[in-house]
Amino acid sequence: MTEQQRKDYFDKVDKNINEFGYHLTNVFESKERPSFFYSTGIYKSFNLPEIFIPSLPHGLCCEIADNYVKAFKDKRVVPRNEKLQHLSGRFPIFLIDVPTSRLTDYVLSSVWYYKDGNYEYVQVIYPDTQGHFPNDAGYDYDQEILGEFRL
Structure with a gap:
């Protein structure tokens, strides 16, 4: 990625956060790891943990992330290790806390955006x-x- 492409990408991240409150990133599968999806900006905009979703299709990830923000942005409380029926129309999910130190190699936009600041993540199970x-x-x-993760 050139320096200009990098700048353009992070300008887009900033624009989406300013306009919608968050930016969603989809990373395609590689030889080293399966696909994954994550948010940037939810923590700053809504005081909710960012969301990390491994190995689901892009459209479904967007649906879950959008429903997550809608469901919890006014409550500011996100249930952990509870079966949630309302974030996907297809199946229930669980949300679990994930230490950001475990995600540093995954959530590069968030690492860039928050710099050395504090932020949190939940993972969709x-x-x-x-x-x-x-x-x-x-x-x-x-x-x-x-x-x-515990049931």
């Missing part, structure tokens, strides 16, 4: 195709879990 979550008997999906 979703079921396999049979509706089983990690720690359920019969769970059959390779979802990277970066925080502590």
Whole structure:
């Protein structure tokens, strides 16, 4: 990426945060890691943790992130390790805390945006195709879990 491309990208991040309150980044799968999706700006704009979603399609990630902001921006409280039915029209999810130190190699826009400032992240935990979550008997999906998940 050239210096101009980098500047243009971070200008877009700033513009989206100023206009919508957050910017959403989708990172495609590579040989080193599966795809993932994350927000930047939610913490500053709404005093809610940023959201990190591994390995789901882009449109579904956008739906979950948008519903997350709508559901919690006025409450300013995000439930952790509780089954949530209303963030996706397809299946329930859990939100878990993830130390930002575990995400430094993933959430580069947030690292740039917050600099040395404080911010938080939650990770979306979703079921396999049979509706089983990690720690359920019969769970059959390779979802990277970066925080502590308990049922």
